[in-house]
Amino acid sequence: xxxxxxxxxxxxxxxxxxxxxxxxxxxxxxxxxxxxxxxxxxxxxxxxxxxxxxxxxxxxxxxxxxxxxxxxxxxxxxxxxxxxxxxxxxxxxxxxxxxxxxxxxxxxxxx
Amino acid sequence: xxxxxxxxxxxxxxxxxxxxxxxxxxxxxxxxxxxxxxxxxxxxxxxxxxxxxxxxxxxxxxxxxxxxxxxxxxxxxxxxxxxxxxxxxxxxxxxxxxxxxxxxxxxxxxxxxxxxxxxxxx
Numbered sequence: 001x002x003x004x005x006x007x008x009x010x011x012x013x014x015x016x017x018x019x020x021x022x023x024x025x026x027x028x029x030x031x032x033x034x035x036x037x038x039x040x041x042x043x044x045x046x047x048x049x050x051x052x053x054x055x056x057x058x059x060x061x062x063x064x065x066x067x068x069x070x071x072x073x074x075x076x077x078x079x080x081x082x083x084x085x086x087x088x089x090x091x092x093x094x095x096x097x098x099x100x101x102x103x104x105x106x107x108x109x110x111x
Numbered sequence: 112x113x114x115x116x117x118x119x120x121x122x123x124x125x126x127x128x129x130x131x132x133x134x135x136x137x138x139x140x141x142x143x144x145x146x147x148x149x150x151x152x153x154x155x156x157x158x159x160x161x162x163x164x165x166x167x168x169x170x171x172x173x174x175x176x177x178x179x180x181x182x183x184x185x186x187x188x189x190x191x192x193x194x195x196x197x198x199x200x201x202x203x204x205x206x207x208x209x210x211x212x213x214x215x216x217x218x219x220x221x222x223x224x225x226x227x228x229x230x231x232x233x
Contacts, residue, residue: 002157032216037158044115045158045207047221056221088158092216096174100150100160100215 003028004089006103012079013111020106022072022089028101032092034072036065039086039105048087049074076108084110113138115208115224123202123231129195133208133224140189141166146211147184147191148220151204159204163211164191171215198231205229 005023012018022034036049047056049065052072064075072091076083089103119131133147140147148163162172164182172180181194195202205228209220 004157006157035219037220042225044223044225045209045220046223047219050219050221051217090158090220094216098171098215099173099175102150102158102160104157 002104003093003101004091004103006087006089006106008104009107009109011109011111012076014079014081016079017075017077018079018108019076020074020087020089020108022074022103024070024072024091024101026070027095028070028091028093029067029072030070031094034065034067035090036063036074037088037090039088041086045088079110081110084108113210113222115210115222117206117208117224117227119206119227119229121228121230123198123229124233125199125231126197129193129198129202129229129231131193131206131208131227131229132190133192135189135191135210139186140184140191141186144212146171146213146215146218148209148211149182149193150207150209150220150223152207152226153201153204161193161195161206163215165213200231203229203231 033051037045038048039045052067053065093101146163149161164170170182184191205226207226209223212218
């Protein structure tokens with residue numbers, strides 16, 4: 001069972017706006033940055049959002065991240081077929097000696 | 112452009128040691144800026160950080176795996192390696208290598224390798 005909680009699936013039609021949630025705790029999301037990765041099985045995961053809401057160069061502004069308290073969200077607007085992928089959230093957890101924690105991943109289907 | 116590629120046996124017997132290597136191209140692992148990490152994804156489950164190694168041999172580990180993990184680097188080959196001992200079926204996963212910077216709490220994994228599937232079975 002993953003430390004961060006994500007819905008296992010999400011879906012939308014082309015052009016729609018979809019949000020994916022990521023719930024953590026006071027030792028991870030509550031006090032540290034959240035990161036989002038896009039992953040097509042069989043390929044290398046790709047950094048999508050860093051430090052809660054920052055987009056790396058080359059990531060379309062259709063993708064946006066936000067964080068409030070112990071929860072974070074990834075929003076995808078103007079949904080496109082190529083957005084169909086698995087999305088994973090991550091954060092550093094300050095408990096024990098500290099370690100990275102991830103969500104279970106959300107499979108996004110574009111209908 | 113920095114690229115990472117995992118390599119190693121795709122099948123390991125229970126109780127044995129899993130050994131993987133990540134070859135880095137387009138850049139050097141002899142960096143005082145970056146860490147070199149391992150992340151795995153068991154079938155149908157989420158990602159799990161295994162640990163990271165820093166130039167000079169300093170390593171950090173996921174507490175849940177620390178007792179079984181050894182990380183190392185070979186700067187002459189621009190590679191870093193993972194050894195996971197006493198494996199069980201629960202260690203069956205796609206294993207990824209990735210780069211990140213420090214401090215850990217404000218860094219991210221980028222880029223990643225494509226991953227390699229390791230199955231633990233007799």
